[in-house]
């Protein structure tokens with residue numbers, strides 16, 4: 386039995402553990418970054434086209450499933466292919482050190498790309514209803530099943546409104562070994578961080594096109610595993626993302642067993658904690674999913690261990706309005722996105738900083754809550770922002786302000802980030818933090834999944850909001866968990882970090 390609290394505790398990074406670590410990467414046994422089936426047909430369902438030219442900053446700021454100006458435009462094969470491409474596809478191939486390196490639409494820990502997207506759809510313009518696995522390298526789809534199986538997902542999600550009406554629902558999974566090769570037991574966290582980055586892109590492109598889209602965390606995993614023909618010891622389901630609306634799904638058909646053979650190019654090492662943590666967070670059936678979702682109060686922050694503003698000094702933020710903000714379209718931002726390696730110490734403008742936070746942290750639309758803080762609090766270590774003194778702050782999205790908690794400095798920031806000095810070079814570090822004890826008490830192990838997932842989506846949105854600006858770059862980073870809590874205490878004493886994103890002016 387692996388309680389999520391125990392999993393989290395056992396996978397904390399500490400300076401001592403880093404000093405004593407004798408683990409070495411086995412490059413002769415490195416898994417390939419995509420799934421290869423032995424004998425499944427693969428077909429193109431459409432072309433990758435430019436997403437609508439909606440500004441990135443507008444596309445990432447949707448706190449509800451329905452974006453501004455939503456329309457029930459029909460989905461076609463190009464739309465499906467485009468959404469998957471900009472979420473998880475190979476967007477560019479660059480030469481690095483004489484080798485071709487493929488870059489994906491979303492960032493991923495260690496460039497290991499262990500997240501896959503499956504599309505479960507009804508008949509779309511030019512596409513037959515089916516269950517498909519998206520192949521990031523060819524933009525084509527492996528055909529797992531023919532026929533309309535959307536009802537299976539709707540039943541698994543307990544009739545959740547988005548899934549029940551979506552022409553397509555995307556299922557995100559992680560093949561554990563593809564990340565555990567490097568990150569071992571911490572992969573269960575990474576599964577949500579990295580699928581969160583993929584989903585941030587997916588939401589942005591769907592919302593840019595005026596389509597309904599949200600993150601569904603409450604669903605029975607087993608029926609979805611069976612539908613996709615997965616072995617959960619190897620590959621776990623993480624989240625559903627219904628895209629589009631106005632197309633009620635038919636009743637669930639019988640699901641025959643499939644067991645598509647997968648080609649392995651490496652010899653997986655088992656990290657049982659990862660699979661156990663996932664298995665212990667599963668929901669049994671659609672009724673359990675509905676009951677779990679109902680446990681969330683209308684005011685998502687009530688009793689979730691989050692913190693409303695206290696009596697610290699406030700800095701009111703002044704994000705720029707939609708007319709003045711960067712108009713870079715979301716497709717363009719995703720194509721140019723990368724992870725900045727070095728930062729100049731030059732300060733960034735306070736309004737630029739405020740705009741990134743305002744848009745990226747406006748709130749994630751989920752089946753449990755819409756917008757707001759959700760189950761997380763947000764903290765900033767500010768090192769180089771015009772007119773904002775260096776310091777540790779809590780960011781209050783609803784109030785649009787920073788609340789000062791104390792001092793900080795660049796060296797400390799690097800120490801907290803598992804000794805990565807570059808984090809202190811960046812202008813700002815954003816930590817998302819959760820009260821894991823309170824969440825697991827109230828929402829079980831699934832509550833922990835939700836916190837990691839929200840944090841992953843917000844990290845992905847921070848990437849997009851940063852790269853919407855010509856002068857900004859950023860990167861996700863890992864951290865020494867308890868040192869971060871200590872640094873942000875007493876405010877964050879009940880909380881532990883979920884993710885870290887650093888951004889600033891690339892050097």
Ligand SMILES: Cc1cc2nc3c(=O)[nH]c(=O)nc-3n(C[C@H](O)[C@H](O)[C@H](O)COP(=O)(O)O)c2cc1C
Nearest residue numbers: 488489492493494495496578723724860861862863
């Ligand atoms: C959640 C998350 C955590 C990350 N942690 C680190 C880190 O600790 N150190 C680091 O150098 N890069 C980190 N990265 C950046 C990845 O290594 C980077 O995204 C990957 O190399 C792919 O490069 P790209 O983002 O330019 O496509 C992280 C990325 C994510 C999404």
